[in-house]
Amino acid sequence: xxxxxxxxxxxxxxxxxxxxxxxxxxxxxxxxxxxxxxxxxxxxxxxxxxxxxxxxxxxxxxxxxxxxxxxxxxxxxxxxxxxxxxxxxxxxxxxxxxxxx
Numbered sequence: 001x002x003x004x005x006x007x008x009x010x011x012x013x014x015x016x017x018x019x020x021x022x023x024x025x026x027x028x029x030x031x032x033x034x035x036x037x038x039x040x041x042x043x044x045x046x047x048x049x050x051x052x053x054x055x056x057x058x059x060x061x062x063x064x065x066x067x068x069x070x071x072x073x074x075x076x077x078x079x080x081x082x083x084x085x086x087x088x089x090x091x092x093x094x095x096x097x098x099x100x101x
Contacts, residue, residue: 003041010067018099026099030059042066064099065092
């Protein structure tokens with residue numbers, strides 16, 4: 001699986017509403033991420049190390065937040081960079097809360 005396929009897979013898990021199969025896939029991704037078998041371009045080696053130190057829950061939350069980073073299609077072109085960042089942060093928060101429930 002390449003980087004684009006991975007992020008598309010995570011996006012699908014989010015879009016499908018965290019089905020049991022999707023949750024299992026997230027657990028698998030987290031285990032592979034922690035073991036170093038999967039390295040994704042959105043994370044530097046330092047970020048990956050810090051992420052894995054937080055454990056599986058932190059890894060999954062980081063992956064979900066990373067998937068939301070690429071979804072700028074919902075932002076207005078008239079927003080400032082700060083407003084865009086705030087909107088993205090709100091979407092990341094919503095996605096992580098949905099996963100936790």
